[in-house]
Amino acid sequence: xxxxxxxxxxxxxxxxxxxxxxxxxxxxxxxxxxxxxxxxxxxxxxxxxxxxxxxxxxxxxxxxxxxxxxxxxxxxxxxxxxxxxxxxxxxxxxxxxxxxxxxxxxxxxxxxxxxxxxxxxxxxxxxxxxxxxxxxxxxxxxxxxxxxxxxxxxxxxxxxxxxxxxxxxxxxxxxxxxxxxxxxxxxxxxxxxxxxxxxxxxxxxxxxxxxxxxxxxxxxxxxxxxxxxxxxxxxxxxxxxxxxxxxxxxxxxxxxxxxxxxxxxxxxxxxxxxxxxxxxxxxxxxxxxxxxxxxxxxxxxxxxxxxxxxxxxxxxxxxxxxxxxxxxxxxxxxxxxxxxxxxxxxxxxxxxxxxxxxxxxxxxxxxxxxxxxxxxxxxxxxxxxxxxxxxxxxxxxxxxxxxxxxxxxxxxxxxxxxxxxxxxxxxxxxxxxxxxxxxxxxxxxxx
DNA sequence: TCTGGGGTCCTAGGACCC
DNA sequence: TCTGGGGTCCTAGGACCC
Numbered sequence: 099x100x101x102x103x104x105x106x107x108x109x110x111x112x113x114x115x116x117x118x119x120x121x122x123x124x125x126x127x128x129x130x131x132x133x134x135x136x137x138x139x140x141x142x143x144x145x146x147x148x149x150x151x152x153x154x155x156x157x158x159x160x161x162x163x164x165x166x167x168x169x170x171x172x173x174x175x176x177x178x179x180x181x182x183x184x185x186x187x188x189x190x191x192x193x194x195x196x197x198x199x200x201x202x203x204x205x206x207x208x209x210x211x212x213x214x215x216x217x218x219x220x221x222x223x224x225x226x227x228x229x230x231x232x233x234x235x236x237x238x239x240x241x242x243x244x245x246x247x248x249x250x251x252x253x254x255x256x257x258x259x260x261x262x263x264x265x266x267x268x269x270x271x272x273x274x275x276x277x278x279x280x281x282x283x284x285x286x287x288x289x290x291x292x293x294x295x296x297x298x299x300x301x302x303x304x305x306x307x308x309x310x311x312x313x314x315x316x317x318x319x320x321x322x323x324x325x326x327x328x329x330x331x332x333x334x335x336x337x338x339x340x341x342x343x344x345x346x347x348x349x350x351x352x353x354x355x356x357x358x359x360x361x362x363x364x365x366x367x368x369x370x371x372x373x374x375x376x377x378x379x380x381x382x383x384x385x386x387x388x389x390x391x392x393x394x395x396x397x398x399x400x401x402x403x404x405x406x407x408x409x410x411x412x413x414x415x416x417x418x419x420x421x422x423x424x425x426x427x428x429x430x431x432x433x434x435x436x437x438x439x440x441x442x443x444x445x446x447x448x449x450x451x452x453x454x455x456x457x458x459x460x461x462x463x464x465x466x467x468x469x470x471x472x473x474x475x476x477x478x479x480x481x482x483x484x485x486x487x488x489x490x491x492x493x494x495x496x497x498x499x500x501x502x503x504x505x506x507x508x509x510x511x512x513x514x515x516x517x518x519x520x521x522x523x524x525x526x527x528x529x530x531x532x533x534x535x536x537x538x539x540x541x542x543x544x545x
Numbered sequence: 546t547c548t549g550g551g552g553t554c555c556t557a558g559g560a561c562c563c
Numbered sequence: 564t565c566t567g568g569g570g571t572c573c574t575a576g577g578a579c580c581c
Contacts, residue, residue: 396566
């Protein structure tokens with residue numbers, strides 16, 4: 099039996115969750131906003147038809163929403179998480195092997211289902227999920243994850259398919275691939291799209307037929323994997339056991355700009371508290387916390403400041419009080435009283451990137467090496483327009499799906515690096531790393 | 546002409562995802 | 564007035580070691 103994966107995703111998932119609990123929202127444009135009601139992160143088809151884009155700042159569309167009768171919701175992640183669990187419970191009654199890929203997407207292993215029965219099963223799955231949870235879904239089927247994703251994209255964009263698309267058949271698949279832009283492929287973002295277009299690659303079929311070796315030069319091994327996946331050769335495995343989380347962050351924009359140290363300290367303490375909750379829930383711990391805070395890149399003309407500092411803890415912990423002490427220390431080491439116009443900070447957060455299972459965290463070793471925490475403070479003049487958050491790994495121009503503005507200046511902020519030795523002696527952590535044998539080929543992630 | 550060589554570890558930054 | 568909050572993986576290059 100041939101390998102077959104289905105990607106099932108909830109349509110406009112957050113909006114659909116809201117609709118489950120208020121049937122009057124059916125047929126009405128609905129959007130859900132990000133934290134602080136900053137921008138639109140979920141839109142129903144009716145809202146998309148009004149021209150509302152993913153990530154649109156709410157203040158720019160507020161008036162239009164009012165005029166058009168768009169129902170607007172703040173996000174409610176407890177609700178969405180609960181609904182996600184319900185949909186996955188239904189998926190498991192159709193396929194025992196399910197990888198939960200995101201809050202609204204799961205891969206199902208349909209390899210044991212006969213090829214001619216797969217579409218019917220997918221239709222049954224859709225209607226059952228709709229009946230039992232109220233959530234509308236689409237299903238894409240293919241021999242690899244990348245093709246299942248693409249099939250799901252087709253299922254969503256071609257209404258005649260009734261929400262299900264099966265790309266198992268190679269000849270039929272080839273017909274679809276010539277008509278789809280390469281930018282729709284999972285893993286091809288804005289930067290890769292530009293490189294591919296320069297190589298004369300416009301459609302998914304073009305990419306499938308590209309020689310993998312030059313592709314690797316332009317797009318790294320990731321691009322080479324995509325090509326093999328598009329040809330039906332699986333490079334990405336179904337991951338049934340969720341991987342241990344490697345990092346954890348709690349960050350928030352302030353609802354309004356802040357200038358006072360006490361307010362900042364309160365905020366980072368709250369973030370540290372939340373961080374401790376997340377770590378304890380996962381049975382993880384950390385021995386270093388990065389604290390950052392910065393002014394807004396949108397406040398051109400204001401004095402700008404971006405701070406990121408690493409605070410080392412004596413031993414790995416997930417204790418709230420220890421984490422709060424650490425982040426307050428981070429603020430104490432970096433806070434500056436303004437000489438002139440105050441810095442108006444827009445966002446703060448705490449990040450850990452080196453989590454260990456609590457059971458593995460070693461006791462403080464005697465005579466351990468002292469380490470230094472470097473405090474990076476960048477001061478960028480607004481008129482120069484340069485801006486980044488050094489040391490945080492969170493450069494605005496390079497991360498996430500933020501940065502639609504290609505003209506935004508790159509990170510050229512001047513860095514003043516001020517090494518700071520903490521009063522509390524930091525300690526090196528005995529290595530908890532376990533050597534993992536390398537896969538025979540770096541291409542194949544399938545086990 | 547020519548400045549050792551190779552391995553590992555770590556970090557910063559880029560790119561992508563939802 | 565008002566522009567999200569998380570994550571992952573890959574590569575290059577420096578530090579360090581023998």
